[in-house]
Amino acid sequence: MDSTHRALSDGGSNALVDVFEDCIDEMKDDDGIDKTEYREFLLPLIFYKAANDTYRDEYEDAVTDFGEEIANEDPAFYRLQIPDGYLWEDLLATNKRVDETLNQALEEFEELNQDLGLSFEVDYLSFETDESTLKTLLQELDAVNISVENVDYNAVSDAYMALIRRFAKEEDRDAGEFYQPEEVIEMVVRMLSPFENGDSFYDPTTGSGDMLVGVASHYRDEGKEPNKLTFVGQESIKGMTEAANLNFFLNDIEAEIEAADPLDDPMRTSGGSLREFDYVLTNFPYSEDWNKSALKDDTRFGYVDKDPRKNRADYAYILHMFSSLNETGQLATLAPQGVLFRDGESPFREFLINEDLVEAVINLPKKLFGEDTGIAPTILFLNKDKPEKRDKEVLFLNTAHEDFYRELDNENQLTPEGVDRAVEIFNEWESEERKSRVVDVEEIEETDYNLNLALYVDTTEPEEDLDTVAEAQQLAKLETELSEIRDRMKHDLRELYGEGVNQYE
Structure with a gap:
């Protein structure tokens, strides 16, 4: 089988973006589909099209290498099985009851591939949509080959994440629930690396899966096989596991994604103990309610003699993630800046500092997600196996400094140079004026465990030196x-009014 991955012959990511946008436009023209239902x-x-394209390419390779008879009989040639009578060309040829046909195709597709845990929650019969809409969508998607045997991973990822951003906009959802800026993911992944075969990664609020895909892409770019890593995730937003699974499939990544709330239903081993991982990375939903009363005796939250507030689950998520680390595990999470300094949460920070778990606090620029929410998120790094040179120290890094990002029309964006410099500061453990500072934990203890970066890094603009003589x-x-x-x-006024002009002075 040809393992070469070529860029899309019809224009790469731009062609896919155009097709996806055309699909959105087609749904917008149908009153039977609400914009919150586009996803x-x-x-x-899209998933079924990608599966069909991949199956077709794998079939052609198998026929070339082993002949048609063996290619038809041996399922080992294929990542996914396509049900008889429901190939993509069969769907395109369907002119009546297209909605019912699609439901049946997806149902049999799930059954054939049940070992992968696929689950499509859509019921096309429940929509009061024109049949022509489904026909047009099938035809639009037929314009591109999105086989994982035939795409450039970066191209298809760019197009897919553009679609996810569009979904977030249409649903008026917090962008961070669906995706993270790719520059932020790259920075976090590079700071956590290097990785090695067998390492395990967990994202408890997976969203579209972009954090875990970022790890896999980094590993692949290093010339290594990402499927020698273990990827695990959970997601509680309805339908988002489909988005994550499609993202993984398009990037040819094996992952285990579970539709569940990580606080109420954490991932456990067959023996019932909490599953542990080498790395945990995520962007959890900020300041949400959580089931505090039902979980008050849960050992995940027993490190401190109090529980997070019922209407603010931030530290419930952080403690859950910490509990999901193995004995040498590392954690990186985006978080609201309030977790760094809110008075009522000082005991949680005290625990983390006294156990020397906090490795770094990184402030991000505002508007990275395209909207100005007033306060930018922070990134909190925890490490249960900090290098000896970092013992009893915390790095504070201010990527909101102008050297790290650029201003675009509607958003800010970390620059490639800014990401490189941030990673260098983290790896070299450097202090630099207005940008970063390595701080002893004793100094943090003196502030009652306040982790507000402004207490440790002077982020104010320096005053210009005043040249008194020149001034x-x-x-x-x-x-x-x-x-x-x-x-x-005076001269002009005298010319106009005569010598008695003094009254106008």
């Missing part, structure tokens, strides 16, 4: 010019 309606079709000379020049202007005004 539910379209993603199963005095400029002032004298201005006063001379002002006097000359007044003299001209």
